[in-house]
Amino acid sequence: xxxxxxxxxxxxxxxxxxxxxxxxxxxxxxxxxxxxxxxxxxxxxxxxxxxxxxxxxxxxxxxxxxxxxxxxxxxxxxxxxxxxxxxxxxxxxxxxxxxxxxxxxxxxxxxxxxxxxxxxxxxxxxxxxxxxxxxxxxxxxxxxxxxxxxxxxxxxxxxxxxxxxxxxxxxxxxxxxxxxxxxxxxxxxxxxxxxxxxxxxxxxxxxxxxxxxxxxxxxxxxxxxxxxxxxxxxxxxxxxxxxxxxxxxxxxxxxxxxxxxxxxxxxxxxxxxxxxxxxxxxxxxxxxxxxxxxxxxxxxxxxxxxxxxxxxxxxxxxxxxxxxxxxxxxxxxxxxxxxxxxxxxxxxxxxxxxxxxxxxxxxxxxxxxxxxxxxxxxxxxxxxxxxxxxxxx
Amino acid sequence: xxxxxxxxxxxxxxxxxxxxxxxxxxxxxxxxxxxxxxxxxxxxxxxxxxxxxxxxxxxxxxxxxxxxxxxxxxxxxxxxxxxxxxxxxxxxxxxxxxxxxxxxxxxxxxxxxxxxxxxxxxxxxxxxxxxxxxxxxxxxxxxxxxxxxxxxxxxxxxxxxxxxxxxxxxxxxxxxxxxxxxxxxxxxxxxxxxxxxxxxxxxxxxxxxxxxxxxxxxxxxxxxxxxxxxxxxxxxxxxxxxxxxxxxxxxxx
Numbered sequence: 001x002x003x004x005x006x007x008x009x010x011x012x013x014x015x016x017x018x019x020x021x022x023x024x025x026x027x028x029x030x031x032x033x034x035x036x037x038x039x040x041x042x043x044x045x046x047x048x049x050x051x052x053x054x055x056x057x058x059x060x061x062x063x064x065x066x067x068x069x070x071x072x073x074x075x076x077x078x079x080x081x082x083x084x085x086x087x088x089x090x091x092x093x094x095x096x097x098x099x100x101x102x103x104x105x106x107x108x109x110x111x112x113x114x115x116x117x118x119x120x121x122x123x124x125x126x127x128x129x130x131x132x133x134x135x136x137x138x139x140x141x142x143x144x145x146x147x148x149x150x151x152x153x154x155x156x157x158x159x160x161x162x163x164x165x166x167x168x169x170x171x172x173x174x175x176x177x178x179x180x181x182x183x184x185x186x187x188x189x190x191x192x193x194x195x196x197x198x199x200x201x202x203x204x205x206x207x208x209x210x211x212x213x214x215x216x217x218x219x220x221x222x223x224x225x226x227x228x229x230x231x232x233x234x235x236x237x238x239x240x241x242x243x244x245x246x247x248x249x250x251x252x253x254x255x256x257x258x259x260x261x262x263x264x265x266x267x268x269x270x271x272x273x274x275x276x277x278x279x280x281x282x283x284x285x286x287x288x289x290x291x292x293x294x295x296x297x298x299x300x301x302x303x304x305x306x307x308x309x310x311x312x313x314x315x316x317x318x319x320x321x322x323x324x325x326x327x328x329x330x331x332x333x334x335x336x337x338x339x340x341x342x343x344x345x346x347x348x349x350x351x352x353x354x355x356x357x358x359x360x361x362x363x364x365x366x367x368x369x370x371x372x373x374x375x376x377x378x379x380x381x382x383x384x385x386x387x388x389x390x391x392x393x
Numbered sequence: 394x395x396x397x398x399x400x401x402x403x404x405x406x407x408x409x410x411x412x413x414x415x416x417x418x419x420x421x422x423x424x425x426x427x428x429x430x431x432x433x434x435x436x437x438x439x440x441x442x443x444x445x446x447x448x449x450x451x452x453x454x455x456x457x458x459x460x461x462x463x464x465x466x467x468x469x470x471x472x473x474x475x476x477x478x479x480x481x482x483x484x485x486x487x488x489x490x491x492x493x494x495x496x497x498x499x500x501x502x503x504x505x506x507x508x509x510x511x512x513x514x515x516x517x518x519x520x521x522x523x524x525x526x527x528x529x530x531x532x533x534x535x536x537x538x539x540x541x542x543x544x545x546x547x548x549x550x551x552x553x554x555x556x557x558x559x560x561x562x563x564x565x566x567x568x569x570x571x572x573x574x575x576x577x578x579x580x581x582x583x584x585x586x587x588x589x590x591x592x593x594x595x596x597x598x599x600x601x602x603x604x605x606x607x608x609x610x611x612x613x614x615x616x617x618x619x620x621x622x623x624x625x626x627x628x629x630x631x632x633x634x635x636x637x638x639x640x641x642x643x644x645x646x
Contacts, residue, residue: 021573071574140535163539180468
């Protein structure tokens with residue numbers, strides 16, 4: 001995997017190759033019967049860009065190299081000297097499908113640095129939004145996995161159900177991706193009793209619909225035949241390359257930020273950790289389904305006993321203290337999100353580093369493809385469904 | 394098989410009837426087309442200008458005007474405005490055929506023109522689009538993808554997204570167009586046979602969005618490719634996107 005070309009002069013790790021994105025010395029296998037397949041950066045669907053090189057012998061992929069950097073928008077560079085009016089929007093768009101996850105990581109970092117306590121009601125609503133984000137993406141991906149093995153009923157149903165979950169987030173804050181919901185100190189919107197009842201009712205229907213749609217996967221031998229033993233990543237490999245999130249848990253790594261480093265509502269209300277064993281597409285799909293059910297159950301339990309009070313700590317937007325280093329962890333739907341902020345003597349960011357779970361898991365995808373067929377790539381890819389922009393920043 | 398049929402019955406028929414029937418409900422907190430009160434701004438105020446993360450607001454004759462092409466619809470300006478002159482309405486129709494028409498001024502009523510004669514003439518019954526995400530954060534992409542689901546069923550309007558630019562009538566761009574994607578975007582555009590159209594979707598593709606002015610990006614597609622239709626939002630609601638596409642082909646006004 002390569003990184004974007006440098007935007008300033010000086011030595012860099014890849015100095016010996018020209019600075020055009022995607023132009024690199026790829027790992028290659030030599031031989032008369034070896035062929036190389038290059039895909040991207042523009043892919044066939046409505047998805048983000050990235051470049052893939054497959055080293056194939058016949059149908060077998062010996063190696064996949066992933067070359068990213070096309071999505072580089074200069075977020076971390078622009079954060080330096082902040083915070084500014086754009087800072088929260090960088091968090092919300094770092095990986096747009098993880099708006100709540102990244103914004104929460106930022107806000108928790110600031111709250112920790114300032115010692116701000118988010119009111120109980122705000123903590124719960126943040127958790128609800130984070131779990132809704134997880135549900136929406138997992139449901140969408142299970143549908144897409146069904147599509148990649150040509151099983152259209154679940155694909156069709158899940159595509160719609162995903163939208164229903166996004167609409168619940170929009171019911172909370174007006175935006176389907178949770179833009180503008182999480183802010184330092186708490187949330188921007190409350191959920192009145194009527195709204196909460198509506199969300200609960202709609203979520204219960206989502207659970208019924210999703211259960212019907214997803215259970216078809218486990219009942220169809222043709223689907224299971226394609227899911228099982230496809231794209232396996234062993235626990236050892238997963239641990240060595242530092243995989244995170246549902247993909248790591250599917251390989252049997254028992255890790256989840258919500259349990260291991262709980263913050264906010266997860267301190268008071270733990271959520272079960274879903275684990276797999278086989279590390280294949282089946283395990284990744286199954287872990288996601290378990291997480292969908294855990295999240296739904298957790299949200300319903302939280303909304304049933306929504307604490308009274310404010311959703312946001314009083315006072316103006318807090319500023320960053322001077323000369324601090326803060327590290328913040330959140331379990332986004334793809335896995336562990338880590339933000340690290342360093343402020344200078346003026347309370348401005350001297351450095352800001354954000355690590356999307358995709359940063360680690362792209363290597364996992366490359367490993368999953370070894371000894372697979374090239375036709376398994378869409379299936380493996382979707383079982384990870386990693387962020388390009390979250391990696392390139 | 395019986396399980397599939399049973400589930401199919403349980404899921405029901407879910408394709409929306411719009412545009413033949415009334416609009417599906419939008420969330421009550423939805424932030425659509427901004428509206429600027431007709432009253433004068435207090436002198437030397439400019440509170441909204443300072444609050445806006447993307448410089449979407451500017452003063453015209455001492456009164457604020459808002460460029461929806463830059464707007465992230467975050468509502469910071471409405472909160473900052475002491476005189477409550479800025480409100481975000483439930484109007485989902487945001488698309489416009491010209492960049493200038495995206496600017497909302499005090500007392501504006503009615504919608505900007507979305508007429509693209511070429512599209513109406515050639516693509517009214519069949520429009521094949523190639524989408525290129527150039528720095529898109531996957532929100533615009535996701536809510537474009539959603540139009541393909543059975544709830545929206547984009548195919549019933551003769552619009553579909555195709556894999557090859559050779560099969561396409563036009564390009565739909567999302568994202569602020571990073572320098573690292575410039576070549577791929579231009580090659581895709583060149584590979585689409587003329588006559589062709591280009592749609593810029595979302596604040597990033599129109600103006601660079603939150604990344605406007607970054608050395609790493611080109612502040613949207615407009616500087617590289619002639620854009621025929623602008624669909625603002627961050628991201629635009631699927632209804633906003635569908636409205637823009639249907640207006641483009643003349644299916645609705």
